[in-house]
Amino acid sequence: MSHPSPPAGHGPDQSPAPRQRVVGMLGGMSWESTAEYYRLANELVRERLGGLHSARLLLASVDFAEIERLQVAGEWDRAGQVLAAEAARLQAAGAELLVLCTNTMHRVADQVQAAVDVPLLHLADATAAAVHAAGLSTVGLLGTAFTMEQAFYRDRLAGRGLRVLVPDAADRAEVHRVIYDELCLGVVRPESREAYRQVIGRLVDAGAQGVVLGCTEIELLVGAEDSPVPVFPTTRLHVEAAVTAALEGVPVG
Template identity: 40%
Template sequence: MKKIGLVGGISWSSTIDYYRIINEETNRLSGGLNYAECMIYSVNFQRFHTCNAAHDWDGSFALLLDAALQLEKAGAELILLCANTAHIVAERIAEKMQSPLVDIRLVTAAAIEQKKLKKVGLLGTTYTMELDFYRRTLRENGIDSIIPASKAERDFIEFTLLHELGKGILSAQTKKVYLRIAEALIEQGAEGIILGCTEIPLLIGQEDFSVPVFNTTEIHARAAVAQAMLSITH
């Protein structure tokens, strides 16, 4: 099994889930006391946030590339950027790596295609919802996406991701608002909901909806294990 490198800390609260899911999935597939060989480079989230807030994508790229290269130098053979927003610079990072990068957008699109859905609601950071890097990838895979129409709602999601979920704070009131926003997307024709920030699954999940929910943390982590285990089966 290939060694998995996680560019984490974006945020720490969801990186914990990545580590747990990767090891649970490895054990489910391998049995016994087998778990993943993996390593985490936890970046300082403040630096990541500062670059993003200024739309300094070169700064975000440099920060995440350094982490990915450090993981590769330490022996990682497969790299994950443990945040949807980080994939703004995913292609640029992949070009600089010797090891393959598992793209969260592509594996999420594949999961949606498996359900044969054509229109989904997308919840995430303002960057993920408002910039085109994520929705473009969905379109290229035949999937239409809609986001909350209200800027106030998008800003609420952004604020709570930073100041609640990203700090491990889970609020029942915030959950109610997220569910209301998602249900409005379903009423607009969304056949499923993408939890397009890796902190959102900490708050809401499949049990809260009647339509398919795409937990990008889980999808990404399991895809990494599947790719890492190709070295065993081939």
Template identity: 40%
Template sequence: MRKLGMIGGMSWASTRRYYELINRAVQTARDKRTSAPLLLESLDFNCVYRLRSDEEWQRAAGILADAANRLKDAGAEAVIICANSMHKIYRDLQPRVDIPIIHIAETVGAKMQADGVKTASLIGTHNVMTEGFYRRRLVSYGVDLLPPDMGVVEKVDNLIYDELMQGRATRDAERLLKTVITNQSRDGAQAIVLACTELEMVVDIDANILPIYDSTTIHAQAAADWILGKD
């Protein structure tokens, strides 16, 4: 098996989920005694929290590049960033790291293309829902995305940062996401992309009105496949 580096802490709640999913996938593929060879660089999320300006994003790119290179020096042969929003700096980050960074939106797009999904709604933080860095990756796999509803964008963004990233999952949050997904179905979405690694805390990905493409689950499976040499 190949050794994978994880850049986590953004937030700790989703990083914990990544660790579990990757190990379960490797265990299923091998045997019950097998654990995935992983290295974890857990960042202080407060240092990369709700970035706005170009200067702040450039500073974050430096922080993640340093983390990725520490993982490489420790023996990692590839890296994953356990967060959707931080892939905004992927193009700045990858040239500064000499090992592959497995892009989360690429894994989601490939899965949706394989399933024949043509129209979907993207739900995540403000920058994921409104900026092109994530949307373009999915569109390149033939997925047409519904335009963001700015009222929904603000509500979901606040929910993610003020509750889910602190490990809090409430019934009100579950009701909000259920309403959002129902409305997106009425607007023509064939599927929902949960493009925030914490959203599975309040969305039942296996029993919903639409097929749910949970970025955490898909990214973690791609990471496990890479560890096992299936890429």
């Protein structure tokens, strides 16, 4: 004899558990650091959910040579158009939130966000939150010349209550050179690590309580052991924010 199903609203709740949101990664700038985004996202999801869990990701990887040419030419609007089109494709493919896997190209973050309906998690916001959580108010900023010298990134941090120091002109030139001529090509040299350590030391002497590693490649070269003050690795901080957003409400285990 068959038994009727319980009427709606009765019996155990059979609704499925919330699932991970799909994170769209807009990367390739350079692929060396985008690979770190992918690795970190999967490691963090596995740590939080356990077992064989991994991150639900979509990746759009652009040709960095095209973007770098537009950077040097100052054609930021055109670069923004390229990235906005890629962001729209990620959304169309099912991305539910986006991360732009580069500090420098947050110069066009507003243009990218305007092209999609899903949230773009701003890297500088995740960084500022971590600095505040550490109880600091003054940070040194390392990054490409564009990030250190233009207002878009420094102002975003300053707008969140932080005082931002940048290296002097000679140090900025060396930090930028190492990023483009070495780290973006997968070259990690001890001499460049030492040069970065000296730049960090001069920022600390100028009053920096912490140092923002404001280029996603810099984490390939230096870390906490290379600084007398806390460092803020923007790649990891950005991925942590994305994973937290993607797993909101998802049960552990």
